[in-house]
Ligand SMILES: NC(=O)C1=CN([C@@H]2O[C@H](COP(=O)(O)OP(=O)(O)OC[C@H]3O[C@@H](n4cnc5c(N)ncnc54)[C@H](O)[C@@H]3O)[C@@H](O)[C@H]2O)C=CC1
């Protein structure tokens with residue numbers, strides 16, 4: 622028998638989950654969104670089987686419901702769910718980047734029929750909206766699950782089965798563990814990335830060349846600052862109780878570094894950098910973390926007509942898709958470096974092999 626799945630909020634994440642779940646022919650997928658154009662797009666592109674403008678009516682038909690609206694809207698939808706009377710069982714999940722307030726609200730659901738298991742697929746992009754949705758967005762990503770007090774293990778398994786085509790790795794955590802860890806590795810870095818960009822912007826007045834020189838490393842560490850500001854504003858405020866102490870710790874850390882510089886303490890600075898390098902080098906490169914990483918190959922090329930085309934054609938001939946291309950430090954008549962970014966480690970390694978076999982000098986980060 623077909624299972625009915627309702628996805629509320631068909632943006633980047635909801636749309637991607639819908640496209641993924643839609644591949645399962647034994648699912649009937651209903652999409653709900655406040656934005657009419659999103660619903661029209663979802664139906665026209667067969668991302669859902671049916672659209673609805675009425676959340677309560679739609680949820681009454683569903684066996685599963687995934688809330689994929691902005692975090693504050695998701696909390697409002699849970700409040701609505703608390704008032705719904707159901708005559709069949711329903712598993713509800715969400716995709717919110719912050720879990721504390723969501724799970725607090727979910728634990729207020731009293732209906733015996735409803736089982737809430739929080740979810741957070743830890744992959745995404747700087748884009749928003751259904752047009753950016755992709756069925757394979759969560760492949761090889763961590764997908765955190767936070768079962769509510771009354772959710773059974775069997776229900777968690779049913780949700781995992783529904784989401785199995787995402788090819789994510791599921792991890793069960795409680796809301797506090799989730800929010801502390803994602804603050805450290807995602808929310809706080811986002812805040813710092815935006816602050817670094819703001820600093821460059823304010824220095825631009827004095828040095829108008831700054832934007833031109835800020836390629837390479839600066840662009841790498843600030844990439845996440847190009848994301849959807851509305852979503853991040855919501856995340857910051859939903860998680861501010863954890864973010865504020867992290868900011869306090871950071872200020873202390875900066876003060877310590879400042880003192881080390883003021884006192885010419887070169888040894889301590891060296892150890893600080895060395896420890897950071899060791900920790901970073903130990904990070905798991907095979908898995909996609911909270912901030913999606915790309916796999917880069919740096920290729921030496923000569924600045925001559927057709928040089929880039931040759932590289933691209935070689936990879937295209939082997940059906941390798943390049944996520945991003947950047948030319949670093951290219952100057953007339955001397956070797957330039959092409960940075961090719963791939964979504965998977967396999968594509969990175971295959972490309973390096975192909976390019977090396979064709980005589981290119983290549984490098985990748987270990
Ligand atoms: N963008 C990312 O990289 C990631 C986002 N998330 C979480 O996913 C959730 C959605 O984010 P995105 O898909 O990126 O945003 P988005 O802006 O692409 O999509 C949000 C969608 O929700 C709809 N919406 C807003 N209020 C609604 C309501 N009350 N009822 C129904 N639909 C409503 C909007 O019309 C829009 O279509 C957020 O909670 C975010 O924290 C989780 C992982 C990654």
Ligand SMILES: O=C(O)C(=O)Cc1ccc(O)cc1
Pocket residue numbers: 717718742743744745746747807845848911912913
């Ligand atoms: O690309 C970015 O900006 C990201 O950091 C993606 C992302 C955004 C929000 C999440 O909860 C998880 C991943």
